[in-house]
Each structure stands twice: as structure tokens, then as C-alpha cells.
Amino acid sequence: MGEQDTPVFYWLGQLEYRRAWALQAALVESRKLARIGDTVLLLEHPHVYTLGRRGRMADVLLDRGALASAGVAVHEVDRGGEVTYHGPGQLVGYPIMDIRGLGGPSRYVRALEAALIEALASYGIEGHRQQGMPGVWVGEPGSERKIAAIGLRVSRGVSSHGFALNVSTDLAYFEHIVACGVPDLRVTSLERERGGTVDAEAVRSAVAHSLARQLRLDLNWASDSSVERLLDLKEAAGASLS
Numbered sequence: 569m570g571e572q573d574t575p576v577f578y579w580l581g582q583l584e585y586r587r588a589w590a591l592q593a594a595l596v597e598s599r600k601l602a603r604i605g606d607t608v609l610l611l612e613h614p615h616v617y618t619l620g621r622r623g624r625m626a627d628v629l630l631d632r633g634a635l636a637s638a639g640v641a642v643h644e645v646d647r648g649g650e651v652t653y654h655g656p657g658q659l660v661g662y663p664i665m666d667i668r669g670l671g672g673p674s675r676y677v678r679a680l681e682a683a684l685i686e687a688l689a690s691y692g693i694e695g696h697r698q699q700g701m702p703g704v705w706v707g708e709p710g711s712e713r714k715i716a717a718i719g720l721r722v723s724r725g726v727s728s729h730g731f732a733l734n735v736s737t738d739l740a741y742f743e744h745i746v747a748c749g750v751p752d753l754r755v756t757s758l759e760r761e762r763g764g765t766v767d768a769e770a771v772r773s774a775v776a777h778s779l780a781r782q783l784r785l786d787l788n789w790a791s792d793s794s795v796e797r798l799l800d801l802k803e804a805a806g807a808s809l810s
Contacts, residue, residue: 575665575785577776578791578795580611585618585643585654588662591798592728595664599726606665606785610772613654615640617745620649627651627746642739647729649702649719650749657736657757659772663783670783677718680731683778684716687733690774693761701748704733706761713756713801717748723796735759735771 580588588611597605617628617640628635628642628651635642654660667676678697684704685695695704695715704716716733734757747753757768782788790798 569589575608575780576607576788576790576794577608577610577780578790579772580609580795580799582614582656583611583799585613585616585641588613589643589645592662592664596723596726596728597668599664603696604664605672606663606783608776608779608783608785609662609664610776611660611662612635612656612658613660615653615655615741617642617651617653618647619644619651620647622648622749627749628750629744629746638744640744645729647719647721649717650747651745652717652719652732652747653741653745654732655737657734657738657768659733659735659775660730660769661733661775662730663779664726665727665783665785666704666725667722667727673720673722673727676722676727677720679782680718680779681716683782684731684733686778686782687771687774688715688758690760690770691762691766693758701750703731703748706756707754711754713754714748715756715758715761733758733771733775735766735768 578624595607598609627800656748670676670679681697695706698705702718703714705712705714707713716731718731719729721728734755735756736759739755739757742755747755758771776787
């Protein structure tokens, strides 16, 4: 395997949503041209509501003034799904990878769910799937709570967007949207389920290991200098991510 084909995991810290979206687009084009190998971006966003291709602005329950006062951005994006929230304390993952070797989009979604379920299990939390509703849930029938959301875009076999796992997320922000198009959707976080604080870096490590296993990737963390180069969007499209 050549250097450009080696999967690389990046921790980008907190990154504004539109900047991360532009970065994904640049990396997708590079992946299609085989300039880079499979790449996984891990990060968090400032407060933002995003509307997927089935999303409706009516599902954002605050007007523009209230959104501005709360410091929450809103973006219509090209992933699947409806409305969701991203913010501090949430681990977001954007795998930019050729998923054809995994069997296509449906199996890829199952692999993402399996990775998150596996990572939650390491904290004693039993996650599960819900039929017809991508993501990961906890709780018994009748009291299910969503702990992780999944929304994707696939272009010529290459994935973008991905998942969002609530770790120490302020869940009150979900009260101002019809999350995932489901009225009164119950949401939760890893810390709420554990009943105490968790180490965010340890969660990130657990999720990365599970992703590598379920997506059949080598777990190679990018160096600090590589992260700095990646975040220069002018260079991102043609950069070698080794």
C-alpha cells in the first residue's frame, strides 16, 4: 500500500460548519481522483442546526432573531436526512472513503452503527438500531433515546458527512428543532447515560478504534503538522495526506 493509499485519522478540534463542509468537498474530489486514501475527520462544531435534503425550515422552531441571539447558525446541506443539531461536547465523524468495498451505502451505514455501538459498549452502555431510522439508540422499547445520528452523501462511491455522537452535549438545543423529522424525539448523551463526566479524548480514541475495525481501516493518526496543512483549504484539494 502506498503512502497516499494509507487511511489517516484526523482530530481537528472545533471547526466552523461551513469550513468543515468545504474541506469535505475538497477531500471527496481528491479521493475520487485517487490523490488521497481513505480519510476520517473527527471534530466538533460550534452551535449549528443543519437541514439535510429532506429537512424543512419549519422544523427549526426558533426565528432568525432568536437563533442569532442564541449564537446558533443554520445551514441547508447536501447530506441525507432531516434537521439535526451539532455543538460542543458532540463527537462528529466524517469518513471520506470509497465505500464500494464495504458493499455500498446500506452496509456502510450498518458499519457506522456497529462502530458506535461497540464504542458505547466499552462504557457499559447498550446501544441498538431502530428499524428504518439510521443512528444509534439506547433504552428499552417505549423509552428509546437517540444518542447518535447518521446522515450521509455518497458521490461516485465516495462518502462524506457521517455521524454525530452526543458525549457531553447540551441537549437543550434539541428542544428547538424537530430532530430527524420526528416530533418529541428523545435524545440523550453518553454522560447522561453514565450519570457522570467522561474523558472526551478517551471517547474519541474508543470511537476511532471501533471505526477502524468496522470500516476495515488502519488506525493511523495524522501528525500535528499534517492537521495544520489539512486545515488550509487552499491546499486541501491536492494535498497528500500522508
